[in-house]
Amino acid sequence: MFKSRFAGQASVVAATWIVLGFPAFAQADPLPSWNEGAAKTAIVAFVDKVTDHASPDFVQPQDRIATFDNDGTLWTEQPVYTQLLFAFDRIRAMAKDHPEWATQEPYKSAIAGDMKGLEALGEKGLVQIIATTHAGMTTDEFHQIVADWIATAKSPKFDRPYTQLVYQPMLELMDYLRDKDFKTFIVSGGGVDFMRPWSEATYGIPPEQVVGSSGKVTFELDAQGKARLVKQAEVEFVDDGAGKPVGINRFIGHRPILAVGNSDGDLQMLQYVASGDGPHFVAFVHHDDDTREVAYDRTSAIGKLDKGLDAAAAGDWLVVSMKDDWKSVFPPAP
Amino acid sequence: MFKSRFAGQASVVAATWIVLGFPAFAQADPLPSWNEGAAKTAIVAFVDKVTDHASPDFVQPQDRIATFDNDGTLWTEQPVYTQLLFAFDRIRAMAKDHPEWATQEPYKSAIAGDMKGLEALGEKGLVQIIATTHAGMTTDEFHQIVADWIATAKSPKFDRPYTQLVYQPMLELMDYLRDKDFKTFIVSGGGVDFMRPWSEATYGIPPEQVVGSSGKVTFELDAQGKARLVKQAEVEFVDDGAGKPVGINRFIGHRPILAVGNSDGDLQMLQYVASGDGPHFVAFVHHDDDTREVAYDRTSAIGKLDKGLDAAAAGDWLVVSMKDDWKSVFPPAP
Numbered sequence: 001m002f003k004s005r006f007a008g009q010a011s012v013v014a015a016t017w018i019v020l021g022f023p024a025f026a027q028a029d030p031l032p033s034w035n036e037g038a039a040k041t042a043i044v045a046f047v048d049k050v051t052d053h054a055s056p057d058f059v060q061p062q063d064r065i066a067t068f069d070n071d072g073t074l075w076t077e078q079p080v081y082t083q084l085l086f087a088f089d090r091i092r093a094m095a096k097d098h099p100e101w102a103t104q105e106p107y108k109s110a111i112a113g114d115m116k117g118l119e120a121l122g123e124k125g126l127v128q129i130i131a132t133t134h135a136g137m138t139t140d141e142f143h144q145i146v147a148d149w150i151a152t153a154k155s156p157k158f159d160r161p162y163t164q165l166v167y168q169p170m171l172e173l174m175d176y177l178r179d180k181d182f183k184t185f186i187v188s189g190g191g192v193d194f195m196r197p198w199s200e201a202t203y204g205i206p207p208e209q210v211v212g213s214s215g216k217v218t219f220e221l222d223a224q225g226k227a228r229l230v231k232q233a234e235v236e237f238v239d240d241g242a243g244k245p246v247g248i249n250r251f252i253g254h255r256p257i258l259a260v261g262n263s264d265g266d267l268q269m270l271q272y273v274a275s276g277d278g279p280h281f282v283a284f285v286h287h288d289d290d291t292r293e294v295a296y297d298r299t300s301a302i303g304k305l306d307k308g309l310d311a312a313a314a315g316d317w318l319v320v321s322m323k324d325d326w327k328s329v330f331p332p333a334p
Numbered sequence: 335m336f337k338s339r340f341a342g343q344a345s346v347v348a349a350t351w352i353v354l355g356f357p358a359f360a361q362a363d364p365l366p367s368w369n370e371g372a373a374k375t376a377i378v379a380f381v382d383k384v385t386d387h388a389s390p391d392f393v394q395p396q397d398r399i400a401t402f403d404n405d406g407t408l409w410t411e412q413p414v415y416t417q418l419l420f421a422f423d424r425i426r427a428m429a430k431d432h433p434e435w436a437t438q439e440p441y442k443s444a445i446a447g448d449m450k451g452l453e454a455l456g457e458k459g460l461v462q463i464i465a466t467t468h469a470g471m472t473t474d475e476f477h478q479i480v481a482d483w484i485a486t487a488k489s490p491k492f493d494r495p496y497t498q499l500v501y502q503p504m505l506e507l508m509d510y511l512r513d514k515d516f517k518t519f520i521v522s523g524g525g526v527d528f529m530r531p532w533s534e535a536t537y538g539i540p541p542e543q544v545v546g547s548s549g550k551v552t553f554e555l556d557a558q559g560k561a562r563l564v565k566q567a568e569v570e571f572v573d574d575g576a577g578k579p580v581g582i583n584r585f586i587g588h589r590p591i592l593a594v595g596n597s598d599g600d601l602q603m604l605q606y607v608a609s610g611d612g613p614h615f616v617a618f619v620h621h622d623d624d625t626r627e628v629a630y631d632r633t634s635a636i637g638k639l640d641k642g643l644d645a646a647a648a649g650d651w652l653v654v655s656m657k658d659d660w661k662s663v664f665p666p667a668p
Contacts, residue, residue: 196587196588208588209542227609252541253542253544268553
């Protein structure tokens with residue numbers, strides 16, 4: 001098979017094949033939404049060298065572990081994390097049974113989608129919103145609630161379902177890696193139970209390859225002796241910052257050779273991968289495209305990328321410019 | 335392809351194929367170390383019905399999750415859990431730098447392999463042994479220590495490496511399931527960092543499909559800025575009893591359709607799987623073979639199976655008799 005970076009020579013090679021009596025074929029560019037340039041070249045060069053048996057940097061398939069942050073790396077996190085918008089919608093749905101919430105904080109602000117009002121309440125307000133919407137039901141019930149929501153909810157900013165606010169170049173990158181026998185994982189600060197119901201359909205990543213933050217869950221037998229797991233309003237694990245390499249060790253059990261993030265919350269994951277003894281590849285997605293998405297970095301309240309940019313410069317890590325390196329940002333409208 | 339339970343008819347069918355002009359073939363029995371009988375028939379019948387597209391019980395491949403306890407289910411746990419024998423060997427190796435341990439408990443008993451002496455010290459002694467041998471190093475260092483040990487250590491009772499004290503019928507069962515597009519996981523009360531270095535070579539189960547108990551791990555940057563994870567002497571998660579379904583939810587994120595255990599510590603995992611809405615299959619391995627292995631159940635200090643036997647009887651769960659259902663217990667000597 002042809003290496004994708006030789007795709008430009010495809011017609012010459014195809015002619016040769018025809019002369020030799022073989023059917024003409026050429027492997028399509030696996031990263032069509034990436035502009036030709038340093039970022040794409042670096043990605044393909046890394047994948048080539050770790051998958052080429054003749055390369056000194058060849059990596060066995062079972063060690064081809066790739067981890068991806070979710071919010072801001074695989075889908076948009078602006079103007080607000082999608083999981084928070086889900087929580088607001090849940091509060092609105094639950095408010096039918098709670099008329100008192102119309103005047104009671106933090107519910108009042110959540111119902112109004114009033115971020116400023118919520119911020120004024122401090123972290124306590126957000127914690128209460130998450131506890132109210134993410135606990136007190138079985139894991140199966142929560143799965144269904146999320147699945148129903150993600151199937152119908154739309155981003156007001158982009159007027160699209162959230163599952164279409166994923167980054168087309170990243171979908172292609174993950175497909176490309178899986179074609180090359182990488183195993184792809186999400187390692188996100190977001191709630192693991194929130195991501196798993198749609199990760200397979202959206203990203204091709206099954207539930208068991210999603211690592212995320214989680215609340216406590218308890219085992220119960222109901223009156224009929226049926227076993228169920230009930231979500232509790234208590235944080236169990238925060239998969240962010242230094243929690244990301246810890247989560248990788250806990251859930252995956254070996255050090256990835258490739259990781260992509262977009263914020264300082266991913267810095268330690270990238271440091272961990274970049275500290276591997278063998279070949280490795282780390283990158284930040286840099287949100288520098290205010291036309292097609294949202295431009296933000298060092299001073300953003302959401303997805304702040306400050307120390308990460310410094311570390312990338314010092315460590316010669318790839319910084320992907322959404323503006324320059326991506327031909328398109330979102331998938332074409334269906 | 336022929337279903338394995340029709341293997342007895344293979345010669346007739348093969349003749350038919352020859353008459354029809356097709357090359358003769360018959361699928362080999364996937365479970366050759368299982369005696370013909372109710373247990374083997376039940377396993378094959380379940381696998382057939384969930385993998386046959388025409389069956390009302392067909393299960394999509396991505397939902398074919400199978401979980402297995404380790405100690406006593408996949409390998410022997412008698413006379414003592416293998417991980418504890420590893421810890422004793424570590425204490426002996428470390429004792430060179432700790433001459434004071436010759437007279438100091440719990441080290442003295444561990445060095446002597448004196449289980450009675452250790453038991454007299456209570457849980458505190460064991461906890462100290464585990465803390466001393468399983469913490470204070472990086473995850474990479476511990477991985478190497480375990481890999482080196484498992485490659486050379488032998489069970490004094492059976493005079494075999496521990497990786498050859500695995501149950502041949504269970505190896506075949508897991509292979510058979512994987513051939514049928516099941517994803518196999520270990521869900522063990524044992525330490526996850528202890529199992530992962532050898533699970534792939536021994537069971538065909540990669541590190542990321544091993545769920546187990548774990549100690550706390552912290553992220554550090556060394557003086558050169560290299561990232562590492564350091565194992566701490568603090569329990570983080572006990573993957574036993576009710577912890578097993580909790581661990582399954584946390585690590586795997588969906589309910590298995592098949593689970594096998596051998597002790598009361600697996601009861602809640604089996605209850606969880608048996609409470610699934612779709613087709614499911616649960617089984618206990620019953621240690622009733624004192625000739626080829628060790629017979630124990632309701633009153634054993636290790637691997638006690640008491641409530642589990644009652645639950646199996648009440649729930650019509652499969653109880654696998656090692657004595658009657660297994661043609662051989664361990665793999666043939668290499």
